[in-house]
Amino acid sequence: MAFKVLISDPLSEDGIFPLRQAEGFEIVIDTDLTPDQLKDRIKGFDALLVRSQTTVTKELLDSADQLKIIGRAGVGVDNIDLDAATEKGIIVVNAPDGNTNSAAEHTVAMMMAMARKIPQAFNSLKNNKWDRKSFLGVELKDKTLGIIGLGRIGAEVARRAKGQRMNVIAYDPFLTEEIAKKLGIEIGTVDEVLAAADFITVHTPLLKETRRMINKEAFEKMKDGVQIINCARGGIIDEDALYDAIVAGKVAGAALDVFEEEPFLDHKLLTLPEVIATPHLGASTIEAQESVAVDVSRDVVNFLTIGSVRNPVNLPSVSRDVLAKIEPFFDLTEKLGMFLSQIQNTVIDEINIQYAGELANYDVRALTRNTVKGLLKRNLGETVNDVNARLLADRYGIKINEQKTTTARGFMNLITVEVVTAKGIRKVAGTLLNGLGPRIVKVDDYVVDAIPQGHLLFIRHKDQPGAIGRVGTLLAEENINIAAMQVGRSAEGGDAIMMLTVDHHVESASVARVKEVQNIHDAKAIDL
Numbered sequence: 001m002a003f004k005v006l007i008s009d010p011l012s013e014d015g016i017f018p019l020r021q022a023e024g025f026e027i028v029i030d031t032d033l034t035p036d037q038l039k040d041r042i043k044g045f046d047a048l049l050v051r052s053q054t055t056v057t058k059e060l061l062d063s064a065d066q067l068k069i070i071g072r073a074g075v076g077v078d079n080i081d082l083d084a085a086t087e088k089g090i091i092v093v094n095a096p097d098g099n100t101n102s103a104a105e106h107t108v109a110m111m112m113a114m115a116r117k118i119p120q121a122f123n124s125l126k127n128n129k130w131d132r133k134s135f136l137g138v139e140l141k142d143k144t145l146g147i148i149g150l151g152r153i154g155a156e157v158a159r160r161a162k163g164q165r166m167n168v169i170a171y172d173p174f175l176t177e178e179i180a181k182k183l184g185i186e187i188g189t190v191d192e193v194l195a196a197a198d199f200i201t202v203h204t205p206l207l208k209e210t211r212r213m214i215n216k217e218a219f220e221k222m223k224d225g226v227q228i229i230n231c232a233r234g235g236i237i238d239e240d241a242l243y244d245a246i247v248a249g250k251v252a253g254a255a256l257d258v259f260e261e262e263p264f265l266d267h268k269l270l271t272l273p274e275v276i277a278t279p280h281l282g283a284s285t286i287e288a289q290e291s292v293a294v295d296v297s298r299d300v301v302n303f304l305t306i307g308s309v310r311n312p313v314n315l316p317s318v319s320r321d322v323l324a325k326i327e328p329f330f331d332l333t334e335k336l337g338m339f340l341s342q343i344q345n346t347v348i349d350e351i352n353i354q355y356a357g358e359l360a361n362y363d364v365r366a367l368t369r370n371t372v373k374g375l376l377k378r379n380l381g382e383t384v385n386d387v388n389a390r391l392l393a394d395r396y397g398i399k400i401n402e403q404k405t406t407t408a409r410g411f412m413n414l415i416t417v418e419v420v421t422a423k424g425i426r427k428v429a430g431t432l433l434n435g436l437g438p439r440i441v442k443v444d445d446y447v448v449d450a451i452p453q454g455h456l457l458f459i460r461h462k463d464q465p466g467a468i469g470r471v472g473t474l475l476a477e478e479n480i481n482i483a484a485m486q487v488g489r490s491a492e493g494g495d496a497i498m499m500l501t502v503d504h505h506v507e508s509a510s511v512a513r514v515k516e517v518q519n520i521h522d523a524k525a526i527d528l
């Protein structure tokens, strides 16, 4: 089957080689679509690759009938409706490292160009003026750079600023003394950064908390003559407040790569001589564009072919080492969930998953999602997947608890899934047997040994002579061939179970007949 990939923003041709090389991938590059045209075009595509130009809205996702993955060739995902993607089970991946260097270099280039008024001077020369008086700049050396947001790019900017012999003070909620010491910078609160800095640069994502964080009140806290750089996202700085602060003489310069509305052709900030600007070029280098395109192309190929990604945005990422340990359990956990959902049909209040043995040492959240996916699949079908399983469980008010213990009662690993319902608790446990693959080893309190695959008939009965024989005879009459059989009981003559592996799905009419057999309490057809 061919996977169809739509690239709707210009990407480096060299960078998309993983897609070009992958077998069974059809790539369509169409970078001139209007939002309405894109809504039609997206139909039938499995993957969409974008930079920052394409806005991925809920409406676009609603009209996508096949879409499984969106690759953002860059860092910021504020052009993608992540909630809508998650709800639809579409994974979003980005390229968090590929353009760090370019964005940091662009930030420093903008700061230096602003400090020495290079664009303004160049413009004047182009207009045939030899003017040496209007462009008196300031040095960076010994000035203080305030950085708000010290992630990848912020930290690279700090390193470069130290190279310019600047003092650096930064605020980031995750900035530790250790990191600050390593970088040779000072930690401050937002207000301390605003008050201390001669130059202020922002490097946060655009979030609810960071939208317009540099506003009228923030400008009032700054030094007179402060210079501002924004190479992160338009909207972090309130553009009207910046305009007013420049006109009032509070802010001496602003270097902007990003704007609240992009693209634009006319902007009031650009009428001010203190403002220099570029049209969102922070990541526009040959190196960065190749690198981000390679990263997202790889994730798209890997996701569609083997289901794994390196840089998920709407799923917690799993390190390669952990993935190697937990990947063999993906199938088992999904099957345990599917099994449980078919032996009981009461509304689930709570799902408890216990990881016992070696697995207890790892981050098993991906297995939990998989189990929940298996459990919800029966009612929600293929619309539930790894991306939206937990969100859907939340929506249905199902509590999920993950528990770990290093003792696995004789197994290397044992995963026990329990559902709590108004009618009581049902549970199933499974393991991976060395060399033999997945096994269900316990259902409720009965010990069994069944391969979680294909078609099963799960029967609860009274432990009485003849029960097994009568079921066997009836199944023969129904032309149902038994491939394997397990029985378990609580006590002699007490409640018991039969797990029959059969060759085909057992139709409901046959299940109904089984239920009528003497001493049979219940029967369920299970498809795994």
Ligand SMILES: NC(=O)C1=CN([C@@H]2O[C@H](COP(=O)(O)OP(=O)(O)OC[C@H]3O[C@@H](n4cnc5c(N)ncnc54)[C@H](O)[C@@H]3O)[C@@H](O)[C@H]2O)C=CC1
Residues within 6 Å of the ligand: 074, 075, 076, 077, 096, 099, 100, 103, 148, 149, 150, 151, 152, 153, 154, 171, 172, 173, 174, 203, 204, 205, 206, 207, 209, 210, 231, 232, 233, 257, 258, 280, 281, 282, 283, 284
């Ligand atoms: N102009 C351009 O072409 C480019 C712009 N960007 C923008 O730069 C942003 C940062 O990129 P990276 O450094 O790679 O991301 P990152 O995720 O490594 O760093 C972001 C940092 O912001 C911090 N942060 C979040 N909320 C904060 C708050 N309220 N106050 C202070 N710090 C806060 C986080 O703790 C994190 O350390 C991206 O989200 C993107 O929007 C990124 C690449 C190119």
Ligand SMILES: O=C(O)CCC(=O)C(=O)O
Residues within 6 Å of the ligand: 051, 052, 053, 073, 074, 075, 076, 077, 099, 280, 282, 283, 284
């Ligand atoms: O795609 C681009 O060129 C913009 C890069 C960017 O803004 C980002 O990576 O967040």
